[in-house]
Amino acid sequence: MQKYLASRLIFITLYDNVGAVEEAFAIALSEKDGEDASKEVSLKIKSVFPKFTKHLFIFFTPHYPPQKILQTINFTLKPQTLVGIQSPLVMFEDRIVEKGIAALCVNKEGVSIKEILMKNDDPQRVESAIKNSFKYTPRENQFFFSLLSHQFSHEQYLRGLTMAIGKSLAIAGGGYMKRYDEKNYQIVNNAVEEGIINEIFTGARLHCLSLNGFIPLGKPFTITKMATKRNMIMEINGRPAINMYAKYLGEKFDTFLKNYLFALYPFGVKQGKRMRLINILECLNDGSLVCVGDVKENMQAHIMMFHYPSFMESLAYQLETLKRNGEGLIFMINSMVRKRILKDLAQEEIKVIKRILGERRKMIGIYCDYSFFSDKETRETDLEVGNLLLTQWQ
Numbered sequence: 061m062q063k064y065l066a067s068r069l070i071f072i073t074l075y076d077n078v079g080a081v082e083e084a085f086a087i088a089l090s091e092k093d094g095e096d097a098s099k100e101v102s103l104k105i106k107s108v109f110p111k112f113t114k115h116l117f118i119f120f121t122p123h124y125p126p127q128k129i130l131q132t133i134n135f136t137l138k139p140q141t142l143v144g145i146q147s148p149l150v151m152f153e154d155r156i157v158e159k160g161i162a163a164l165c166v167n168k169e170g171v172s173i174k175e176i177l178m179k180n181d182d183p184q185r186v187e188s189a190i191k192n193s194f195k196y197t198p199r200e201n202q203f204f205f206s207l208l209s210h211q212f213s214h215e216q217y218l219r220g221l222t223m224a225i226g227k228s229l230a231i232a233g234g235g236y237m238k239r240y241d242e243k244n245y246q247i248v249n250n251a252v253e254e255g256i257i258n259e260i261f262t263g264a265r266l267h268c269l270s271l272n273g274f275i276p277l278g279k280p281f282t283i284t285k286m287a288t289k290r291n292m293i294m295e296i297n298g299r300p301a302i303n304m305y306a307k308y309l310g311e312k313f314d315t316f317l318k319n320y321l322f323a324l325y326p327f328g329v330k331q332g333k334r335m336r337l338i339n340i341l342e343c344l345n346d347g348s349l350v351c352v353g354d355v356k357e358n359m360q361a362h363i364m365m366f367h368y369p370s371f372m373e374s375l376a377y378q379l380e381t382l383k384r385n386g387e388g389l390i391f392m393i394n395s396m397v398r399k400r401i402l403k404d405l406a407q408e409e410i411k412v413i414k415r416i417l418g419e420r421r422k423m424i425g426i427y428c429d430y431s432f433f434s435d436k437e438t439r440e441t442d443l444e445v446g447n448l449l450l451t452q453w454q
Contacts, residue, residue, distance in 0.1 A: 121150060184220065270447045327351070395428065405442075
């Protein structure tokens with residue numbers, strides 16, 4: 061593997077069936093101020109792909125005006141397609157970057173990417189827009205990527221996405237429930253937007269791995285009453301839902317409520333071989349819990365707690381799935397809740413993942429409030445708040 065501007069620039073080479081070398085992906089990072097950051101990442105990408113920039117993704121923290129990024133990128137690279145995503149933090153290789161611009165260029169032979177920008181999360185409109193876009197794309201080796209701004213409902217959107225695609229395609233994405241700047245800016249080709257970005261990848265494969273690290277506390281309980289349309293757990297074991305926290309936390313319960321520590325103790329429901337997290341957003345006056353995640357009445361669940369030592373012990377085994385798939389770019393969607401839980405260990409987690417996956421698998425990513433992906437076993441689309449989603453693009 062050859063390196064250009066080795067300090068912050070990497071590209072990946074893949075081998076086709078006849079042994080020729082194909083430059084597929086390039087990633088770059090700049091932590092400079094203002095327009096200098098856009099110029100630096102542009103020049104680094106251009107040094108790998110001097111003739112043509114096919115599909116370019118820009119991930120930038122709120123320190124950089126998106127209009128200036130757009131102008132610089134278009135002047136320097138003139139990419140065939142351009143998508144920019146503002147993120148509270150970005151990830152590059154083994155680092156979490158608090159201020160910077162990261163770039164990912166996809167020049168892999170045979171890969172095409174179609175963008176669909178939506179300004180409405182109505183399920184029927186989402187379904188119609190996606191179905192219309194698929195009319196003009198081949199259905200071989202496809203996957204679907206989405207990112208939602210904070211003002212859109214993930215429940216509404218995912219309902220429309222499921223109606224349009226069903227279980228036929230691999231899906232990955234993320235979104236925001238909070239606003240981290242004046243707006244959650246996005247760049248789509250020649251415009252600065254705030255909407256729902258959808259990407260149809262053709263000629264590429266997607267593998268997903270969701271890293272959890274939470275363990276159950278105590279015995280399971282039963283969710284006995286739900287207000288499903290409002291994502292509200294009203295009763296657990298026939299009593300107000302909040303009582304379950306009081307039971308398990310004991311003397312710590314008052315501190316738990318005062319400091320609003322629901323993110324540290326999500327619920328977990330068993331799905332196949334893994335535990336899926338249900339994150340609690342708030343407690344209402346009647347003791348009901350507003351949550352994120354697919355919950356139904358009569359489900360059994362646990363209170364969960366993150367346990368870093370056991371997570372580290374199992375990490376190499378969990379990552380073996382991606383290593384068996386061969387090389388490819390690792391795109392990460394990390395969790396702001398997870399960052400809050402891990403604190404200083406968040407950086408260590410990324411470093412260990414990078415070390416296990418090795419130099420030949422390059423990593424880049426963003427932070428979101430939630431992520432979603434199609435489960436390999438069930439083909440259902442799972443939405444989670446506290447997990448780190450690793451996606452492998454090949």
